[in-house]
Amino acid sequence: MSKLHVSTTVNGDAVEYLCDPRETLLDCLRDKLNLTGAKEGCGTGDCGACSVTVDGRLVCSCLMLGVEAEGKQIETVEGIADGDVLHPLQQKMIEYAALQCGICTPGILVAAKSLLEKNPNPTEEETRYWLAGNLCRCTGYDKIIRAVMDTAAELREAS
Amino acid sequence: MVEVHLWSGLRSLTGGHHVVEVEAKTTGELLVALVQAHPQLQAPIDAGVSIAINGRVIATGLTEPIPEGSEIYLMQRLRGG
Amino acid sequence: MALDDRKSDFTFVGTRPNRPDGLDKVTGRAKFGADISAPGMLHGAVLRSPHAHARIVKIDASKAEAHKDVKAIVTRADFADVPFRPGLEGEFYNVLENVMAGEKALYDGHAVAAVAATSALAARDALKLIEVEYEVLPHVTDVDKAMTPDAPVIREGAADYSVPEGMHPNVVRYHESGHGDVEAGFADADLVIEDSFVTEATHQGYIEPHACLGMLGNDGKGELWCTTQGHWIAQKTCAALLGIETSQLRVTASEIGGGFGGKTTVFIEPVALALSRKANRPVKVVMTRSEVFRATGPTSSASMDVKIGMKKDGTISAAQGVFRLQGGAFPGAPGDMTAMCAFAPYNLNNVKQIGYDVMSNRPKQAAYRAPGAPMGAFAVESVIDELCNKLGLDPVDVRLKNAAHEGTKASYGPTYERIGLVETLEAAKAHPHYAAPLKPGQGRGISCGFWFNHGGETSVSLALSEDGSAQLMVGTPDIGGSRASMALMAAEVLGIAYENIRVTVADTATLGYNDVSHGSRVTYASGLATIKAAKHAVEKLCERAAAKWGIPVDAVKWENGCAVPSGPNAGDFDPMPLADITADMGSTGGPISGHFEATPEGAGVSFGTHIVDAEVDPETGKTSVTRYTVIQDAGKAIHPTYVEGQFQGGAAQGIGWALNEEYVYGEDGRLQNSIFLDYRIPVASDLPMIDTVIVEVPNPGHPFGVRGVGETGIVPPLAAIANAVSNAAGVRMKQLPMSPPRILAALKDNG
Numbered sequence: 001m002s003k004l005h006v007s008t009t010v011n012g013d014a015v016e017y018l019c020d021p022r023e024t025l026l027d028c029l030r031d032k033l034n035l036t037g038a039k040e041g042c043g044t045g046d047c048g049a050c051s052v053t054v055d056g057r058l059v060c061s062c063l064m065l066g067v068e069a070e071g072k073q074i075e076t077v078e079g080i081a082d083g084d085v086l087h088p089l090q091q092k093m094i095e096y097a098a099l100q101c102g103i104c105t106p107g108i109l110v111a112a113k114s115l116l117e118k119n120p121n122p123t124e125e126e127t128r129y130w131l132a133g134n135l136c137r138c139t140g141y142d143k144i145i146r147a148v149m150d151t152a153a154e155l156r157e158a159s
Numbered sequence: 160m161v162e163v164h165l166w167s168g169l170r171s172l173t174g175g176h177h178v179v180e181v182e183a184k185t186t187g188e189l190l191v192a193l194v195q196a197h198p199q200l201q202a203p204i205d206a207g208v209s210i211a212i213n214g215r216v217i218a219t220g221l222t223e224p225i226p227e228g229s230e231i232y233l234m235q236r237l238r239g240g
Numbered sequence: 241m242a243l244d245d246r247k248s249d250f251t252f253v254g255t256r257p258n259r260p261d262g263l264d265k266v267t268g269r270a271k272f273g274a275d276i277s278a279p280g281m282l283h284g285a286v287l288r289s290p291h292a293h294a295r296i297v298k299i300d301a302s303k304a305e306a307h308k309d310v311k312a313i314v315t316r317a318d319f320a321d322v323p324f325r326p327g328l329e330g331e332f333y334n335v336l337e338n339v340m341a342g343e344k345a346l347y348d349g350h351a352v353a354a355v356a357a358t359s360a361l362a363a364r365d366a367l368k369l370i371e372v373e374y375e376v377l378p379h380v381t382d383v384d385k386a387m388t389p390d391a392p393v394i395r396e397g398a399a400d401y402s403v404p405e406g407m408h409p410n411v412v413r414y415h416e417s418g419h420g421d422v423e424a425g426f427a428d429a430d431l432v433i434e435d436s437f438v439t440e441a442t443h444q445g446y447i448e449p450h451a452c453l454g455m456l457g458n459d460g461k462g463e464l465w466c467t468t469q470g471h472w473i474a475q476k477t478c479a480a481l482l483g484i485e486t487s488q489l490r491v492t493a494s495e496i497g498g499g500f501g502g503k504t505t506v507f508i509e510p511v512a513l514a515l516s517r518k519a520n521r522p523v524k525v526v527m528t529r530s531e532v533f534r535a536t537g538p539t540s541s542a543s544m545d546v547k548i549g550m551k552k553d554g555t556i557s558a559a560q561g562v563f564r565l566q567g568g569a570f571p572g573a574p575g576d577m578t579a580m581c582a583f584a585p586y587n588l589n590n591v592k593q594i595g596y597d598v599m600s601n602r603p604k605q606a607a608y609r610a611p612g613a614p615m616g617a618f619a620v621e622s623v624i625d626e627l628c629n630k631l632g633l634d635p636v637d638v639r640l641k642n643a644a645h646e647g648t649k650a651s652y653g654p655t656y657e658r659i660g661l662v663e664t665l666e667a668a669k670a671h672p673h674y675a676a677p678l679k680p681g682q683g684r685g686i687s688c689g690f691w692f693n694h695g696g697e698t699s700v701s702l703a704l705s706e707d708g709s710a711q712l713m714v715g716t717p718d719i720g721g722s723r724a725s726m727a728l729m730a731a732e733v734l735g736i737a738y739e740n741i742r743v744t745v746a747d748t749a750t751l752g753y754n755d756v757s758h759g760s761r762v763t764y765a766s767g768l769a770t771i772k773a774a775k776h777a778v779e780k781l782c783e784r785a786a787a788k789w790g791i792p793v794d795a796v797k798w799e800n801g802c803a804v805p806s807g808p809n810a811g812d813f814d815p816m817p818l819a820d821i822t823a824d825m826g827s828t829g830g831p832i833s834g835h836f837e838a839t840p841e842g843a844g845v846s847f848g849t850h851i852v853d854a855e856v857d858p859e860t861g862k863t864s865v866t867r868y869t870v871i872q873d874a875g876k877a878i879h880p881t882y883v884e885g886q887f888q889g890g891a892a893q894g895i896g897w898a899l900n901e902e903y904v905y906g907e908d909g910r911l912q913n914s915i916f917l918d919y920r921i922p923v924a925s926d927l928p929m930i931d932t933v934i935v936e937v938p939n940p941g942h943p944f945g946v947r948g949v950g951e952t953g954i955v956p957p958l959a960a961i962a963n964a965v966s967n968a969a970g971v972r973m974k975q976l977p978m979s980p981p982r983i984l985a986a987l988k989d990n991g
Contacts, residue, residue, distance in 0.1 A: 020361055027360075036275040037268020039497070041447040042529040046916035049447055077268035086266065094262035097881040100720035100889065102265035103272060103448040103497025125925075132925040135916065137445045137498050138720060139885055140892030141924040164653055167592075168402055168416040202401035211654035215941060217841045218695055232653040235415065235576045239694040239759020240444075240501025240607030240951060 008069040010035065011079030019066040026050045028066035029076060037077035037106045041135065048134035051107035052076045058114040060133075077106035080113060089113055089151045096147035100138035107134050112148045120156055124149065161225055163193060164232045172199035186210050187221030189231070207236030247944055251800075252731040256881045257738050259724040265495075273451030273467030273494045274526045281453070282311055282356040284515050284525035285363035286508065287370050288535060289345030289352055292379035292601040292909025293392065296345060296372065299353055304369040309362035312519035313370070315353045316340045319514060320483035332480045334570045338604045339481065339510050345374065346394060346569035347601050348910040349534025351507075356515040356523045379601040379909040383543050383566035386410045386600040394569050394599040410599045415576035417652055418560075418592035425558020425590030429549025433626050437619040439958070439976040440902035441541040441566070444608050445893070445921045448497020449527040450536060454512030457520065460484040464491045466509050469499040469717055470756025474506050475748045481510040482517070489513075492747040493717045500893070501607030502537055504756045533914035537606020538903055540565040540573040542615040546582075550627045554638040558590035559583050559651075563616055566598050567605035573597040574612030577692075581955070582616030583651035584690035585661055585847060586642045591651045601909055607758060609890065610691040610951035614897065614958050618976065621687040621959030626972060635686050635963075636674065639849070640665045643688075660873030660937030660947075661688065661847035667933050668849045673869045682855045682866060685963025689850070689955025693843035693948040694759025699752035700769035702730060702777055703833040706826070708819025710734060712773075713746040715754025716766045720889075720950070721882040725763050726770050728878050729944065733774035735801025736818055752837045760948025763878055764843050764939075769836040771943050777834030784828050785816045842941020843948060848872035850891065850956040854964035858987060861980030863899055863965055869931040875939040875947030886949045888930040894957020896922045898965075902977050 003018040010033060017032040024043075029035045029052070038061055041047035045060040052061045053075040080087045089112055092098070099105045108131065115122060115130040122130065127148050128141070136144060163179045170177050174197075181192035189210065194201050210217045211232040217223045218237065225231065264270040301313045319340060341352045353370050357363040378392040385391055386408070393409045402414040426432050452466035462484065468474050471491040479486040496503065508525040516523040527536070542565050549558045561582050567573025575595030583591050595612075628635045643665055644650065646658045668674055668686065678684055701713045712730050716722065723743040731738045755761065778798045785803030786793040795810035796803050802815035825832050853867040870887040877883040900920045904912045913919045938945025958976060965983070966972045971990040975982060 020359075022361060030275075031277075031360075035268070036271070039272065039448065040274065040526075041449070041497075042916045044529065044915050044917060047447055047529075077266075081267055086263070090266035093266050094258045097256075097259065097721060097879075097885055099262075099265055100882070100885055101446070101448070101496060101498045102261075102270055103446075103495075105265050106268045109266060128924040128927075132923040135447055135921060135923060137447055137500070137893070137921060138889045140888035140922075140930050141927055142888045142930045143881075143885060145924065145929070166415070166417040166653065168414060171404075172401070199401075206400060206402075214650075214655045214657045215842050216654075216692065219697070219839050220841055223841060230655055234653065235580070237692050237694055237759070238574065238577065238607060238611060239692075239761065240504070240609045240611045 004067050006067055006070050008072050008074060010074045011076060021065065021067055023066045024062050025064040025066050025069050026061040028069065029061060035076055035078050039103055039106060041103065048111060049104050049107040051110040051134065053110065053114055058111055077109055080109055087113065088154055089148065092147040092151045096143045098139065098143040098147040104134060104136045108136065108144060116152055116155060120152060122152060161229060161231050163189065166234065169200065169203060173197045183225055185221065185225060186217055186223040189225060209234045209236050250732060252728045252738055253878050253944055254880065256879060257724065259721050260727060260743055261718065261723055270495045272448055272497050276453050276465050276494065277524065278453060278522040281522045281524055282358060282519055283360040283363045284354055284356045284512055284523045285367050286351045286511060287353040287367045289341065289348065289350040291345055291374055291376050292348050292381065293377040294345045294374035295377060296341060296343060296352060297375050298373040300371040301353065304355055304366045307366050307369060309357040309359065310355055310366045311521065312356040312515045313353060314511065314514045314518060316342050318518065319481050319510065332477060335477055335505060336481050338570060339507060347603050349531065349603060351535065354511045354515060356519050381600050381602050381905045381909055383541055383564050383598050383600060386566065386598050387564065394601065398571055398599065411596055412571040412599055413575065413597035415579050415595040417579065419649065420590030422558040422560045422590045422592045426549040429557040430552045431627060431630055432547065432549040433623050434545065434547035435623055435974060437544045437546065437622060437974045439542045439615045439618060441538040441602065442897045442901040443533055443538045443919065444500035444502035446498030446500060446502055449529060449532045450507055451526040452509045452512050453522055453524045454509065454516045455522040456482065456513040456517040458517060460488050462489045462513055464489060464509060464513060465494055466491065467494045467496045467503060469496065469503040469719065469758055470754065471748055472715065472753050473504065473756050474509055477506050478510045478513055482513055490747060490749040493745055496717050496719050499719055500609045501611060501758060504607055504758050507536055529916060530914040533919060534911050535603055537604055539608035539611065540567045540605045542578065544615065544619040546619040546623045548623045548627060550631060552631060554633045554641045556586060556588060556642045559588055560592045561616065561620060562594045564596045564598055565612065566600050566602065568602040569599055570604040571597060571599065573605050577612030578616040580652040581613040581690050582620050585644055585688040586651065587644045587648040588651055593651065609893065609954040613689065613691055613955045614894065617687060617689050617955050618958035618962060622962055622972065625685065625963040636665055636669045639688055657940055658937060659845060659847060660935050663935045663937055664847055664849040664871045664873055667871045667935055668851055671851065671869055671933065673851050673867060673931065678853060681968060682853055683964045683966065683968025685852045685960045685967060687850055687956040687959035687963060689848050689952055690845065691760065691952040691955055692845055693764065694761040695765050695840040695843045696755030696759060696761045697753050697839050698765045698769045699754055699837045700766060700773045701751055701833065701835050702773040703831065704777060704822045706822050708736060708822050709740040710736065712741055712743045712770060713751055714743060714766045714770065715746055715751045716757040716762045717745055719757050720886060721879065722762045722766065724882065725767060725878040729767050729770045730774045733771055733778060734818060760950040761843065764942055764946050764948045765840045767878065767946055768840045768942055772836040773834040775834065776836065777832055780832045781818060781821050784821050784825065787828065789813050844875060844939030844941045846873055846947045846949065846952045848952045848956055850960040852960040852964040854961060854968050856965055856968045856983060861983035863978060863983065865895055865928055865961065868928055869933065870953060871933040871935060872949060872952055873935045873937050873947060874949045875942065876936055876945035877934050878946060880934060883934055883949050884932040887932045887953045890953025891930050891957050892922050892927060894954050895927065895961060898958045898961040898976055898978060900977050900979060
């Protein structure tokens with residue numbers, strides 16, 4: 001099967017790759033662009049470890065084909081920090097010890113950032129439901145939820 | 160002499176005894192002496208045992224000293240997750 | 241090991257600094273198992289049996305071999321020839337059989353062949369070209385059925401010395417222990433309750449699937465990168481299975497995306513190496529989630545009978561339990577651990593426990609967080625709760641009345657050293673949660689739990705740099721923030737800043753042997769090793785200072801990061817900071833390092849008490865956990881935030897085990913729910929905040945008093961939640977998970 005050429009934008013950078021039509025966006029990010037921050041935990045859209053945004057919309061990159069990225073704007077965990085300045089969510093995740101093994105962290109960060117962009121003042125329940133698509137097996141979510149809500153409060157104060 | 164308490168599943172290998180008296184100053188000597196007293200204990204020892212000396216579980220060491228009058232329990236080797 | 245120098249006042253220990261690897265993990269740059277590649281790399285894939293039990297008659301790989309992208313195919317013949325290789329027996333033999341099936345496929349998902357091809361897609365395509373002829377055999381996946389006389393035999397001769405005569409060959413190990421006279425004790429009781437309980441197999445559920453990259457040449461030298469809880473056991477096992485020398489295989493542990501016991505053995509690692517040896521190229525293998533569920537170790541399922549007698553005042557007069565654990569198609573189900581842990585929280589005059597290890601046509605069980613203990617606690621603590629209800633007694637008071645303490649003869653034999661169960665129960669009683677009113681439809685449950693904890697073989701090396709910073713090499717993969725704890729303990733001894741210590745998880749070529757990150761041993765054993773290694777370095781620092789001052793070394797002591805004269809007679813010198821000593825160490829005697837290589841003994845057992853409120857919807861049978869409090873003895877919390885994290889994580893996994901998670905097998909012996917959609921672990925919207933109370937009753941076996949905390953936290957939840965649900969629903973729940981259909985059925989049976 002011949003490969004298809006794709007031009008897209010990832011974290012603001014114009015990129016191109018050749019991919020098999022069966023390969024997912026996650027495969028392409030990881031194997032062709034060496035952006036291994038997004039993880040494959042399930043391949044079925046259940047765990048959220050591969051979360052990215054496509055034209056601002058939160059998606060599981062394991063459920064989208066690489067060829068569908070043509071002309072899109074993709075944002076991954078690698079694009080969250082601003083140069084050497086961490087995003088407040090990244091800082092709070094560290095301070096709250098909201099990660100133990102850290103495999104779900106990239107997906108949680110992408111999803112939480114997406115939440116705060118849509119809803120700067122989420123309740124605990126809203127935060128829990130928004131992040132219900134991101135599995136964490138280590139923390140019991142307690143510290144993650146606290147970190148996200150504290151970040152939201154801090155961002156509201158700063159704005 | 161120290162008294163070594165065995166778990167009850169081992170009684171079939173020691174002629175019904177669940178306490179065996181042996182001469183031993185270390186954990187290694189204790190295991191050797193147990194097999195001398197009851198050769199059939201070789202199998203469970205090979206399968207893995209720990210020795211509790213006065214309540215502290217010694218998982219593998221053969222050189223741990225056994226003070227006179229210690230309470231000694233043979234236990235199945237512990238595993239974790 | 242002599243512990244002459246117990247410490248109780250701390251500068252760094254007990255603080256909550258950011259973890260050293262935090263930046264890597266929030267920016268996506270941390271490298272996990274699947275995040276690596278190598279020049280010329282091939283991709284491997286594994287063909288798995290669709291049958292629960294089948295003789296492998298023939299494997300025809302000729303079509304796959306002819307595929308242009310395929311570079312190697314391996315079957316069992318490509319591994320070490322087992323019967324003739326001394327040393328490859330016992331557990332190594334079982335692991336080999338599990339890694340690649342021999343004469344029989346023993347469960348749905350059992351590996352039978354593997355290919356390496358130029359792309360992951362090509363490798364998966366090539367699997368479809370391998371033709372396997374199976375002779376399907378009768379199977380059994382249920383523990384009680386596997387013990388019945390007409391059950392199919394999984395493997396003849398697998399039973400060890402312990403199994404009494406006359407038992408089915410699927411019963412492979414037997415444990416019996418206890419003391420006193422249980423019959424006399426039951427006769428003495430005012431109320432005796434005997435009941436049976438069942439728990440289903442659950443998976444550790446780590447979010448990162450198994451992944452590795454192997455390189456092995458025909459010169460017997462290899463490299464392996466893998467996600468593992470213990471790279472030395474991976475090294476030793478892979479070398480044995482491939483027939484190479486252990487030291488010729490260098491294994492590097494990647495960052496690990498969760499393990500919980502499930503990554504304490506190997507699955508795809510020897511396969512990647514065998515493929516690499518054949519293709520003479522590096523081979524990467526990454527499991528799919530479905531492969532993780534079908535072919536890696538879930539925990540055991542259990543069937544249990546528990547009988548407890550109680551006096552009217554709450555005193556337990558006798559306790560007895562029979563615990564049958566199913567561990568898949570290989571020996572190893574922790575029936576002995578279940579038996580030994582089940583009654584361990586209590587001070588009992590009469591106790592007897594029996595454990596069975598039973599084989600069935602399911603994947604080889606692997607350790608899962610306090611392996612064996614949660615199931616036993618579920619059965620025992622449920623019966624105690626029922627006794628309390630029937631006798632009108634407070635469940636915390638009854639547990640306090642019977643609680644084991646220092647000097648109690650444990651149910652498994654020895655006499656306890658200093659332990660903290662009573663302190664956790666007193667904290668539970670004093671906690672606002674215990675006094676908080678319940679709403680209609682809600683129930684409260686409490687449970688205690690026990691776990692042994694483990695020491696294990698440990699090597700640590702600490703080297704000082706000229707600028708006064710330190711690099712610490714440990715061999716236990718950091719699975720939950722242990723780099724931070726190690727740095728805190730090293731900082732405490734050296735007296736230098738936490739930030740000036742770099743902690744590295746060393747590869748197998750860089751450090752001596754290290755046991756796996758399991759048994760809640762890392763903060764205890766690698767921590768003890770770190771403290772000893774740092775003290776070793778401090779001794780040398782004192783020697784250098786003594787030489788500079790021209791005084792005897794025993795006239796120098798170490799205080800707050802400086803060498804100081806030990807007393808007024810030693811001489812009048814200003815404190816000499818560590819960095820002043822290391823600055824010119826090259827000319828005062830050479831590098832300064834500290835080491836520790838031994839097996840720390842004295843891990844110190846640990847107890848916890850959990851309080852749970854649950855609400856049951858009688859219409860749908862759905863349970864919500866509305867409040868949860870974990871109280872556990874940590875001995876000494878080195879980094880309290882990560883200790884809380886362990887408590888919360890254990891509780892969350894326990895909630896999943898109690899309410900949702902289970903392996904579901906069809907009549908055909910195939911696993912029916914091998915993706916996260918169908919095997920549902922708790923998500924954020926399922927859980928409340930999980931409160932924690934850290935009790936600190938120092939472990940006499942650790943210089944700072946540490947007890948392992950990772951595993952005990954999953955022991956009480958099954959029972960605590962079952963007690964809460966039973967009290968809410970008004971009917972005793974005896975089978976896990978308490979899924980909505982089971983709750984509805986129980987409510988219906990109860991009228």
